[in-house]
Amino acid sequence: MAVPILRQGPYLIATVMAAIEDHDWQRLGADLVSLTGGDRAKGVLLDVTNLDVLDSFAARTLATIAQTIRLRGAMTVLVGIQPEVAFAMVQLGLAGRLAGIATALDLVDGMATLDRSVHGAWRHG
Amino acid sequence: MGVTPEEVAERKAFLEFDDRDVGHLQELTGLAQQYAVPVIEAFYRHLLSFPVGQEFFEDRALLERVKQAQVRYFLDLTTGDYGPDYVENRLRIGAVHERIGLPVDADLGMYNFYLRDVSKRLFEAWRDKPERVLTAIQSLLKLVFLDIGLALDTYIDHRERTIRLQQRAISDLPTPVLQLREGLLLVPIVGLIDSSRARQLTEQLLQAIRANRAKVVVLDITGVQAVDTKVANHLVQTMEASRLMGANVIVSGLSPEVAQTLVVLGIDLGNVRTVGDLQVAIDEADRFLGYQADRSGVARQPES
Numbered sequence: 001m002a003v004p005i006l007r008q009g010p011y012l013i014a015t016v017m018a019a020i021e022d023h024d025w026q027r028l029g030a031d032l033v034s035l036t037g038g039d040r041a042k043g044v045l046l047d048v049t050n051l052d053v054l055d056s057f058a059a060r061t062l063a064t065i066a067q068t069i070r071l072r073g074a075m076t077v078l079v080g081i082q083p084e085v086a087f088a089m090v091q092l093g094l095a096g097r098l099a100g101i102a103t104a105l106d107l108v109d110g111m112a113t114l115d116r117s118v119h120g121a122w123r124h125g
Numbered sequence: 126m127g128v129t130p131e132e133v134a135e136r137k138a139f140l141e142f143d144d145r146d147v148g149h150l151q152e153l154t155g156l157a158q159q160y161a162v163p164v165i166e167a168f169y170r171h172l173l174s175f176p177v178g179q180e181f182f183e184d185r186a187l188l189e190r191v192k193q194a195q196v197r198y199f200l201d202l203t204t205g206d207y208g209p210d211y212v213e214n215r216l217r218i219g220a221v222h223e224r225i226g227l228p229v230d231a232d233l234g235m236y237n238f239y240l241r242d243v244s245k246r247l248f249e250a251w252r253d254k255p256e257r258v259l260t261a262i263q264s265l266l267k268l269v270f271l272d273i274g275l276a277l278d279t280y281i282d283h284r285e286r287t288i289r290l291q292q293r294a295i296s297d298l299p300t301p302v303l304q305l306r307e308g309l310l311l312v313p314i315v316g317l318i319d320s321s322r323a324r325q326l327t328e329q330l331l332q333a334i335r336a337n338r339a340k341v342v343v344l345d346i347t348g349v350q351a352v353d354t355k356v357a358n359h360l361v362q363t364m365e366a367s368r369l370m371g372a373n374v375i376v377s378g379l380s381p382e383v384a385q386t387l388v389v390l391g392i393d394l395g396n397v398r399t400v401g402d403l404q405v406a407i408d409e410a411d412r413f414l415g416y417q418a419d420r421s422g423v424a425r426q427p428e429s
Contacts, residue, residue, distance in 0.1 A: 083334070
């Protein structure tokens with residue numbers, strides 16, 4: 001199941017609606033990376049609100065996607081990780097894999113994070 | 126507390142207390158009845174010549190009651206029946222002593238006094254039969270040491286129970302998650318952090334982050350006296366989980382001792398923002414949130 005990627009101003013928004021297979025994660029990564037360059041997107045919002053599991057493969061892929069996107073000149077914000085998912089990831093020791101990715105509570109906050117980053121107004125953390 | 130029959134049997138075996146000893150002790154019954162009152166009177170005279178005794182037995186009625194109980198205790202030593210009832214009775218006496226706060230050394234002193242006084246009287250009564258005296262005293266020693274063991278157990282058991290209760294009370298302390306300002310949560314942690322408490326705290330905090338749309342969480346650990354590897358890991362996990370939900374965590378209140386322990390243990394808190402006290406943490410959080418609120422896109426430098 002392909003993940004739709006929307007464009008909102010200078011940002012790309014990918015909302016993962018339901019649990020997806022490993023190869024869908026990889027495809028999502030490839031799509032995002034190519035769009036980042038092509039559309040001159042400044043930021044990517046990856047919305048995982050609807051997921052109740054983020055396994056080790058997903059975590060690793062997300063980290064890879066974010067790194068690659070950064071090399072292409074844009075920033076990735078992972079939004080909508082649910083409390084249960086966060087707790088489970090920490091228990092499984094997966095949180096460290098996402099250490100390099102910005103996170104936000106939801107799309108609104110994620111957008112604000114990108115705004116700040118793009119405008120260079122905030123350099124904390 | 127209860128001591129199983131097997132345990133009692135084991136203790137008796139260790140003391141080499143057997144049927145012959147029961148026989149020796151039974152032979153003392155007549156003498157014991159004769160000596161019980163004078164020996165106990167002598168002991169209480171002795172005890173009352175010390176401040177601890179005077180303090181304890183200001184109440185004369187209490188003194189009389191205790192003396193009577195002692196007479197019964199004394200006579201029980203030579204009945205020949207050292208079964209479950211005997212053990213139960215010994216444990217109860219120990220529990221009473223513990224409850225009234227009789228110091229252990231006074232308790233031990235009593236056993237010592239009785240043994241000395243009784244052996245003296247035995248030698249006087251059986252001057253011509255020193256071997257009989259010796260075996261009787263040896264049997265008595267075994268039984269009294271069994272008693273002492275049981276009495277000490279009640280003391281230890283009671284203290285352990287108190288410690289357990291207190292530990293539970295400490296770990297049951299609620300850890301409130303407080304909203305201090307919009308987007309800012311404060312979690313003051315007091316007492317011991319064990320796995321179950323850490324888990325509960327993390328779950329509670331994550332829910333609160335979502336419910337309050339928190340962007341900064343201040344974990345104040347001023348009230349945490351001891352931090353070891355496990356506790357530190359719990360804290361790190363709480364922080365990582367919070368970050369996954371988009372909230373920044375600031376830890377405040379690391380005492381010098383705690384900081385030193387962490388360094389000595391080699392626990393890396395490099396990714397964790399730590400500050401000295403709560404005030405600095407709140408200042409920092411405010412500064413952070415100030416930027417959050419600024420959506421005009423105009424860059425503004427922090428005040429400090």
